[in-house]
Amino acid sequence: MTHDFEARAAELLDAGAHGYFAGGAGDELTLRDNEASWGRVALTPRVLVDVAHRDTSVTLLGRERAHPFLVAPTAYQLEAHQDGETGTARAAAATGSIMVLSSQTTTDPREVAAAVGTADRWFQLYVYRDRGLSHDLVAAAREGGYEALVITVDFPFGGRRERTERSGFTLSHPPFVDGLAGPLSLAERHAMHDPTLTWDDIAAFGEASGLPVVLKGILHPADAARAVDAGVAGIVVSNHGGRQLDTVLSGADALGPVVEAVDGRIDVLVDGGIRRGWDAAKALALGADAVLVGRPVLWGLACEGAAGAQQALEQLVEEFDETLGLLGCPRARDLDGSYVTRRPS
Numbered sequence: 244m245t246h247d248f249e250a251r252a253a254e255l256l257d258a259g260a261h262g263y264f265a266g267g268a269g270d271e272l273t274l275r276d277n278e279a280s281w282g283r284v285a286l287t288p289r290v291l292v293d294v295a296h297r298d299t300s301v302t303l304l305g306r307e308r309a310h311p312f313l314v315a316p317t318a319y320q321l322e323a324h325q326d327g328e329t330g331t332a333r334a335a336a337a338t339g340s341i342m343v344l345s346s347q348t349t350t351d352p353r354e355v356a357a358a359v360g361t362a363d364r365w366f367q368l369y370v371y372r373d374r375g376l377s378h379d380l381v382a383a384a385r386e387g388g389y390e391a392l393v394i395t396v397d398f399p400f401g402g403r404r405e406r407t408e409r410s411g412f413t414l415s416h417p418p419f420v421d422g423l424a425g426p427l428s429l430a431e432r433h434a435m436h437d438p439t440l441t442w443d444d445i446a447a448f449g450e451a452s453g454l455p456v457v458l459k460g461i462l463h464p465a466d467a468a469r470a471v472d473a474g475v476a477g478i479v480v481s482n483h484g485g486r487q488l489d490t491v492l493s494g495a496d497a498l499g500p501v502v503e504a505v506d507g508r509i510d511v512l513v514d515g516g517i518r519r520g521w522d523a524a525k526a527l528a529l530g531a532d533a534v535l536v537g538r539p540v541l542w543g544l545a546c547e548g549a550a551g552a553q554q555a556l557e558q559l560v561e562e563f564d565e566t567l568g569l570l571g572c573p574r575a576r577d578l579d580g581s582y583v584t585r586r587p588s
């Protein structure tokens with residue numbers, strides 16, 4: 244059970260690493276709201292529908308996928324378990340989930356790729372002040388056969404992570420990028436990010452990489468419309484797991500207006516607080532094409548390595564399949580606004 248993994252990971256990991264993985268920014272209001280806000284969306288099932296066969300598949304960036312779950316990019320996975328990013332990638336491959344590998348991976352992107360053969364993989368890009376460093380990361384991703392570039396746009400610099408500051412958490416496994424940049428403290432890592440990044444820079448990375456670009460970290464419908472104009476293939480509605488600016492809107496609450504602004508022109512993904520298969524069904528009913536899951540996979544990895552990460556993903560897919568049946572909507576593609584309503588408060 245994913246909730247069991249969460250509790251066990253808190254005991255297994257040392258306090259510094261656990262605080263880094265679990266924590267959010269400021270008073271962690273957004274961190275808590277990310278989970279709570281899916282609870283405020285109520286499902287409205289239909290009955291007497293033949294649900295003997297269910298189809299969890301969706302289409303994303305023009306390709307059919309077995310189900311709507313992706314593994315969100317999360318940094319420093321060797322700090323969670325010795326299986327690290329390679330273990331997560333194996334779990335993603337075994338469950339037909341797309342793995343999004345973080346720019347702050349502790350394993351070489353090509354090594355992660357080699358462990359999973361042809362399985363789907365995307366690469367998350369941080370644009371650093373040292374643009375050459377980001378271009379080197381893109382080159383490694385291209386060599387590793389990553390199929391899309393997820394550029395994170397909600398991180399001009401790091402948010403106020405008070406748990407991490409208090410614990411003085413330091414890394415015991417150097418990130419891959421350190422081989423390129425030299426060893427750094429967490430604070431120095433936050434300062435690597437380029438705060439001058441604007442819309443004008445996005446196209447350059449798309450062109451240089453030759454890969455479809457997905458912008459991660461959009462909450463405002465006007466930015467969603469701007470992303471469509473910028474020619475990207477998709478966006479991720481996200482508040483970075485509540486780790487950047489506290490009290491911003493949750494993914495669940497931001498999603499509807501963004502979907503309206505995008506109006507089907509590009510793919511819309513969402514993350515933050517998705518802990519159950521039915522949360523994903525709500526996301527799709529509200530107009531998302533797919534969802535990313537961060538911490539649940541990390542907790543599985545921390546407890547049981549690749550096998551635990553796989554179990555966490557399997558549980559989500561199973562719950563999603565059951566939700567389609569109990570909701571009377573056997574095809575994930577048919578989920579729409581008629582299956583959800585705002586829970587009366």
Ligand SMILES: Cc1cc2nc3c(=O)[nH]c(=O)nc-3n(C[C@H](O)[C@H](O)[C@H](O)COP(=O)(O)O)c2cc1C
Binds near residue numbers: 264537538539
């Ligand atoms: C420990 C941790 C590390 C993260 N590292 C990255 C990262 O390197 N790049 C990135 O774009 N997002 C990063 N994120 C944000 C996640 O991709 C994702 O947006 C968020 O965790 C989703 O919320 P959830 O954990 O509630 O599922 C990180 C999140 C966590 C919890």
Ligand SMILES: CCCCC(=O)C(=O)O
Binds near residue numbers: 318483
């Ligand atoms: C330099 C921080 C990279 C990881 C990250 O995005 C996070 O901790 O949220």
